[in-house]
Amino acid sequence: MHRFSKTPTPAIHGTGTGVPSQRAPTLQRGCLRSAPNLPPEVDWRVKLNIVIQVIGSRGDVQPFVALGQELQKHGHRIRLATHDVFEDFVRSAGLEFYPTGGDPAELMAYMVKNPGLIPNLTSVRAGEIQRKRVMIQEMLHGCWNSCLEPDQRTKDHFVADAIIANPPSFAHVHCAQALSIPVHLIFTMPWSSTKAFPHPLANLKNSSADPKILNYLTYGIVDFLTWQGLGDVVNQWRRQTLQLEPVPSTEGPFLLGTLLIPITYCWSPSLIPKPTDWPAHIDVCGFFFRDTPSYLPSQELQEYLDAGPPPIYIGFGSIVIDDPDGMTAILHAAVKSAGVRAIISRGWSKLGGGDVPHVFYLDECPHEWLFQHVSAVVHHGGAGTTACGLRFGKPTTIVPFFGDQLFWGNMVAAAGAGPKPIPHKTLTSRNLAKAIFYCLTDEAIMAAQTLSAKMNMESGVKAAVRSFHAHLPLETLQCDMVPDQTASWDFETGSKRIKLSKIAVSILNESGMLGQKDLRLHKPKPIFIDNRRWDPVTAVSSASIAIAGEVVDGAVGIFTKPYEEYKRSQNNPRTSSENQHPLISTPHPSESASGAPPTAFPTPTSKKKNSKSTASAMATASATSLGRLAVSLSKGTLVSIPIALTDGLRSIPQLYNHEVKVYEPITDWKSGIVVAGKNFGRGMYEGVTDIFMQTYERKKREGTKGVAKGLGSGLVSLGAKTTAGVVGLVAYPAKGVSMSIRSAVRGGVGRRIEAAKWKEGLWLAGRKRGLVDPVLLVAEFERRGS
Template sequence: MILIPPPFSFSEEHEENPDDLPPPPYQFADSTPASQLVKDTADVTEDGRIRVDLDSKLARALSRFIPDPPDFSSWMPEAPKTVPWSVKLNIVVQVVGSRGDVQPFIALGNELQKHGHRVRIATHDTFQDFVTKHGLEFYPIGGNPEELMAYMVKNPGLIPSMKSLRGGEIQRKRAMIAEMLDGCWHSCVEPDPQSGSPFVADAIIANPPSFAHIHCAQALGIPVHLMFTMPWSNTRAFPHPLANLKNSGKDPTTANYVSYSIVEWMTWQGLGDVINEWRNSIDLEPISALDGPNLANICGFFFRDPPNYTPPPDLDAFLRAGPPPIYIGFGSIVIDDPQKMSSLLLEAVRNCGVRAIISRGWSKLGGPELENVFYLDDCPHEWLFQHVAAVLHHGGAGTTACGLLNGRPTTIIPFFGDQPFWGDMVAVAGAGPKPIPHKNLTVENLSEAISFCLSPQASLAAKEISIKMSTETGVRTAVSSFHAHLPLENLTCDIFPNQPAAWAYNRKKKHLKLSKVAAELLSEHMKVDIRKLSVYEPNPVIIETHYYDPVSSTTSAFVATQVNMVEATAGIFYQPYKEYKAGQARSEQRAATLSAANSFSDSQSIRSSQTFKDNGEGPSRSRSPEKGKEKEKSTGGAMALASAKSLGDFYVKTFKGMVVDIPYACAEGLRNVPALYGDEVKSHGNVTDWKSGAVVGGKRFVHGMGEGLTDIFVQPYKGAKEEGALGAAKGFGKGTVALATKTTSALLGLVAYPGQGICKSIRTAVKSKTRHAIMRARHVEGQYLLRVANENRIDHARVLADFDTLMRRE
C-alpha cells in the first residue's frame, strides 16, 4: 500500500519546530506498491523534476550529512477543534507563484480574520485586486509571475538550458529573487501602502518559494508557519514531487525519504549566495551550504469556500445549450506557441465529438468561433467545475484539487514542477489517464485521454475521491494547527492578554512583556522610558552551523578563513581601483555638466568679449590649479581609505578565523564524534552573545573533561553488561576515543565558545540598523494603536494600576 495526501485540498503548513509538526492527513490510496510508483516516475526526464541517482557519490555523501527529518508517513490526523483564540496578531502571509498558489492563502486569510487577526497578503503586484476584493490587506513584493511561468516552461528543471544561460535569463531570475526577498522583508515592517496604517508582523505564514520566511522570522524573533500546495516534508511513501529516482535498489522507501533532502540541497546551491547576500542587508549572519537546505519542513491541506458567482449570459447560454462540456485550460502557464496548441486542442475536441470550454489563460488560447466550443476569459473553478463532465489542465495543485472535489475525471498535461506528481497521483487513483507531458502532446493521445475521462470507471473513481475530500475541513484544520503551534505564553502581553507582546521591560529584577499599546500608554504616563525598552522576541530563531566530525568541520572552517583572507587581500588593490574609476566617472560627469553650461552661456560671452579686450582681460573657463589638486587629493584620499579598510578587514578576518572560527569548528566537530558511533551528544545551549559563550564554554569544559576522563572506565563496563566480552572491547574503543576527543574539545572550547560569543556581541552592536528599524516601526504602530484605543475610551487608570500591581508582585 502507498499513502497519498487526501489528496487534493492543497496547502501545506509548517511550524518552525519540525519535531512537533502535525503532517498532512495521508490516506491509503490502493494496493499499488511504492516501488511501482518509483518505477513509473523514474522514466520522466523533461518534466522539471530532478533525476536523483541514489548510488552516486553526491547522494551517498549527502546522506551522511543531511539530518533525518521526522517521518510523517504513518501519522493520522484528529478532527480539527475550533477553539477561541484570544491574542489578536498581525499576520503577514508571503506567497510567491501563480494565481493558483495565491488562492488557497486567501481562504486561509479570511479564516484567520474570523479569529480577530489582521492579515496581510504579501505577493506579486499583479494579484492586488484579487487579494483586496476578498477583504484582505495587500503588500507588493515585486517579481513578475508571468515572466517566471514563461521561464519555467522553457527550463522546467533546476538546471537551466544553455539558451537561457546565453540569454542572461538566469541573472534576471536571480535579480527577481533578490527583489522579492527584499519585498518580503518590507512586508513585515512597512505601513499599508493604501491606508498608510502602520504594521509590524507578529507572525509569518509563507509558502517555501518565497524563501524569505524563516529569515524574516529570525530578524524579528517571531513564529513562522510554512504552507504549500505540494508535499514538502520527508515521507517514505513517495518521492519528492520534483525528484526522479534512479538506482533506488530494493528499498525504494528510503530513496523516497532521502529525495526530499537532496532536492532542498540542490535548490540551496542555486540560491544560497543570493539569500546570504540579502541576509547581510538585514544584519543576519550567512548560513552554510549544509545548514541552509534543512531549515524547514511542511505539511497540511485546505480549500477556500466557493465564491458567490453569477455567470455572464453567453457562458450561461452555452452551458444550457447541450450536454456538459469538458474543460481545457492551462491557467498561469505561458506557452511558447499558443496558436499551435489551440489548433491541437480543437482538433482533439472535434475527433471526440464533445463540447468544450477552453480557458484562454495567460497564453491567450483561442480559435475560430465554433458552436461546440466556448472560449473563457475568467471564471472561478469552484463554480465552473460543477457544470463540466471532465477537466484537462496543466496539473496545478489548486486546479487538480478543485476538479476532484467536484468528482470530475482529470487529464493532466504537465509542464514543470509538481505537475507530473499530481498527474501520477490521479492516474494511480484511476480518476484519469497517465499524465501526458506537454512536449509529447498530440491530437491522438489527447483524444484518447478525453475518451478515458468520459468512461464510467474514471467517473466512478473521481466520485470516490470527491466523497473522501468533502469530509475534510482543510482551512479550519490549518488555522487550528497554526494556533496550536504558536507559543501562546510567550506571545501574550502582561497588561493586555489579548494583545501580542512587542517590548521587554526589565527593571529591579522585574521582567514584563508589553504590547505596543501598553508601552506607549505607560510611556505617556511616565511609568516607563520607551527608549530603554528592548525588542521582545516571543519566538527566537537561532540558526547555528552544524559540525558533523572534526575533519570536515576543521577543514571547512580553514578553507572559509583562507577564502576570506584572499578576498580581503584582493580588496587592498581592487577597492582603490574602484574608487579611482568612481572618481573618473564623477570627473567626466562634472565636465559634461560644465560643458553644457558653457555652451548655454556662449552667446552672452560673445556680447561682452570686446569689453574684456579693452581691459586687457579675456573670459576664461579653465579650472584653477588649486581646484584640480583638490579633486585629485579627494580621489587619492578615497583610494587610500579604501585600501586601509581592506587591510583592516584582512587583519580582522584572519584573526577571527585563526583564533575563533577554526578552534570553534574543531571543538564542535570533536564534541560530535560520539554521534558517529550512535551515542548521544549533550547540548549545553546556543552561543548568542558573550555571556552565553562564557556559560557554554564553562559547561562544556566541565562535562567534556569529566566524561573524557571517566569514559575509559564507564564505556567498557556498559558494553560488558550489554554484549559481554565483545561489548567490553567496543566500550574500550569508545572510551579511548572519548578520552582524546572530549578532553580536547573541552580545552579548545574554553577559548572558542567565549570567543564566538564575543564576536556575536560585537556584530550585534555594529550591525544594529535592522534592530533600530524594527524598534521605530513598533513605536510608530504603538502610537497609532493607542490613538485608536483612546477613541474607544480605554481605561488608563486600570492599566496603570495593573502595571503597579505587577511591579510589586514577588
C-alpha cells in the same frame, strides 16, 4: 457529425494509452497514515499581526487568500505579501497587501523552459539565470520590508508577530530569525523528506534500487541543488540587509528540518494521507477552498452552456506556452476527435483563434462557478485547479509543464479519477482525445464523485488554522497586561520582567510610566542556526575552507569593488554608493528639494562634485573590502577554527552512538563564559569516568570480548572530551565576544525594528484606544512592577 455521448469509442480507448494507473508508480502505500492525525485544537485568544509571504502564480496565491480570510475570523490582522500584479485580487478579498516585486509571468515562462532543476543552455546563454537571481534578490528585500513597513496605500503601520509562507518565498526563516518571531510554512506540494513519494521536482528514472530510499533521497538532492544556486544570494542579503551571520553551506539546504519549522500541507488526506515518517510538526489538513465568488456569466457563455450537454473544460491558467498557436491546434483536433463540446480558457498564453464549432473561448471566470457546469476538466495540474475540479467531482486530465504538476497528475491517476498525466511535450490530439474519453467513463466519474464526497467532509482551511495555532508559543506571545494582545516589548524592574504589547507601551508612555529607553525588544521565538559538526578533521577543514573563501573575497574586493563603483557612476552619473542597495535607488544630492531632476547639461561644478563623489565611493569600497579581509582573518583564527575544533571533538562520541550534550545558544560574552565553564566541567568529569563506565557497559552487553572495546572507546572519549573542554575555555568565550560585537554592529536593524514597533504602538493608541482602559492598565502595571 459530432458525438456528445459519454460512451467512449472502443477502438480508440482500447489502445491502453490514457488508461489510468491503478497506483502511481512512486506512491508507497505502506508509508501512509489512514487518518489526518492533526494536533489538538487550541483555545487561541491572542490577536497577531501575521504576514503571509507567497511567491508564485495566482493559483499559488489564491489558497492563502482563503487562509487569510479564515485567520481574520480569529481576530488576527493579515497582510499578504506577494507580487505586485495581485494587489487588487488580495485587497478585494479584504486583506492587507504588500508588494514583494518579481514578475510571476516571467517566472512561469522560465519554469516552462526549465522544468527541471538544471537550467538548459538556451536559458544560460540568454542570461535568464542572472535575471532570475536579481528577481529573487528583489523579492527577498520585498519580503523583509513586508514584515515591518507601513501599508504603501493606506500608510497603516504594521510589524509582524508571526510569518506564514510558502517555501519558494525563501525569505521566511531568515526574516523570522531577524525578528525572533514564529514562522510556519504552508504549501500545496511535498517539501519534507519521506519514503512515501519522491520530491515533485525530482525526475526519477527507472531504477532497481529500493524506491523508498530513492524517494527519501530526492528531497536532500533538491534542497542541495536549490541552495547551491541561491545560497550566495540569500547569504549576501542576510549579511547586508538583516545583518545576520551567513548560513553555513552545510546547513543551508536542511534548515527547515534541523530547525523543526512547522509545516502544514494543504491537500486532502483522502487523496494523499500523511506519510508515517513525517514527525509531529508536519500536518496534512485538506485543500483550501474559498467561498464560491459571486459571478454572473455573460449572455454568450450562458447560451453556450444551455445549448447542449455539459462541455469539458480545457485551460492552462498562468502557464506561458512557447507556441500558443500550436497548442490551440492540438486542442481543436482533440475536441473534434473526441466529439465533445469544450470551453477553452485563454489563460496567460492567450489561446484561441478562429471560429471553431462546439468550442467556446473564455477569459476570466471563477473555477468554483464554472466547474459546476462542465463534465470533465483538462488542465496543467496546479494544486488549486486540481483541488477545485475534484471538489466538484469532475474527472481530471492533467497536462503537466513543471514543478508539482506531474505529482498531482500521478495522484489523480492513482485515485482512478483521471488518466495518467500527459507531459506537455508529448501532448498530441490523439492522446488528449483518449484521455478525454476516459474521463467520460462511468469508472472515472464514480472515482471522482467518491473523492469529492470525502473532500467535502473536510475543512482544510479551518484545519490549517488549527495547525498554525497549535504550533505557536502562546506563553511567550501573550502580553502580561492585555491578554488578547501580542507582547512586543520587555520591561524589566529588579528581577521581574513584564511582557508588554505595542498599544500598552504607548499608553503607559503617555501616562509617564515608562520611556523607550526602559524597554527591550521582546523575542518570543529566537532562532539559532548552528553549524553541526561530526568530527574534528572535517570540522576544521570546512571552517578553514570557508575562511579562505572569505579572505580571498575580501582581498579581491580591494581591487574589484572600486572598479564596480566607477562603472556604476559611469552608467548612471546620478547614482552613487550612497544607495542602500543596488535595487533601491536614492535621489542624487543634485536633485532639488522639490524632487525636480537636474539639468540636462551638468555644470563644471556639478561634474567636479560627481568626480569627487565617485572617487570617495571607490576609496570607501576598497577600505570596506580591506576591513572585511582583516575581520575574516582575525575571526577565523580566533573564533571559527577553535569553535570548529571544539565542536568536532565534542561530536566524536556520536560515532559510537553516545549522546552529545547540547548547550544553550551563545548570544553574548556572558553566555559564552557560562557554556565554556559547563563544557569544561562536563568534559573533564565524563572524560575520566567514561573509561570505567564504557568498559563496564560493554562487558555487561558483550562479555569478555567487550572489555577491550569499552576500554578503547573510553580512552578515545577521555582524549576528545578533555581536549574539547580545554580548547572550549578559549573558543566559547571568544564566540561570545564575537556575538556581542555583532549585536552592537547590528544595531541598525534592531533600531529599525524598535522604531517600527514604536510607531505602530502610537498608531494603534490613536485608532484603537477603546480596546484598553488606561486607568486599569496603569494600576495593573504599578501592581506588577512594585
